[in-house]
Amino acid sequence: xxxxxxxxxxxxxxxxxxxxxxxxxxxxxxxxxxxxxxxxxxxxxxxxxxxxxxxxxxxxxxxxxxxxxxxxxxxxxxxxxxxxxxxxxxxxxxxxxxxxxxxxxxxxxxxxxxxxxxxxx
Numbered sequence: 001x002x003x004x005x006x007x008x009x010x011x012x013x014x015x016x017x018x019x020x021x022x023x024x025x026x027x028x029x030x031x032x033x034x035x036x037x038x039x040x041x042x043x044x045x046x047x048x049x050x051x052x053x054x055x056x057x058x059x060x061x062x063x064x065x066x067x068x069x070x071x072x073x074x075x076x077x078x079x080x081x082x083x084x085x086x087x088x089x090x091x092x093x094x095x096x097x098x099x100x101x102x103x104x105x106x107x108x109x110x111x112x113x114x115x116x117x118x119x120x121x
Contacts (some may be wrong), residue, residue: 034079034088035108038115039093039101041070045120047093047100050076054089083112091116 039050047070053062067076070093080086086108093101101118106112 006064017018033083033112035081035083036113037078037080037089037091038113039070039078039091040115040117041072041074041076042117043100043120044072045095045100046071047076047118048095050091050101052078052080052089052091054080055087056081056085057087060087062118071103082109089114093118 037052041047049064049066049068050070051064053064065078065080070076084120088105088107090105091103092099103116106114
């Protein structure tokens with residue numbers, strides 16, 4: 001599992017580190033399951049929208065998923081593609097029209113899960 005933390009500042013910084021990953025799936029099993037992206041709101045503020053932009057190996061067109069109204073302590077969860085098909089992704093979060101989180105392009109982790117924690121700095 002990849003976990004990234006971003007502060008609720010205009011210039012959010014992501015730090016990536018491993019945190020007790022679950023048992024690694026076999027390659028055949030990983031190919032069958034969806035990739036999960038979780039944006040966890042520890043900021044203390046309600047987010048008006050969380051978005052994930054992504055591309056897949058089977059179709060390089062950029063697609064976007066969104067979830068509105070993510071309250072303090074809540075998690076916005078996305079499963080954009082199969083684990084083996086997801087090529088890259090990025091996450092953004094907004095309060096009104098102000099972008100408070102924007103990650104760089106991330107590559108999928110082998111265990112099919114990335115958690116991005118938004119904290120207040």
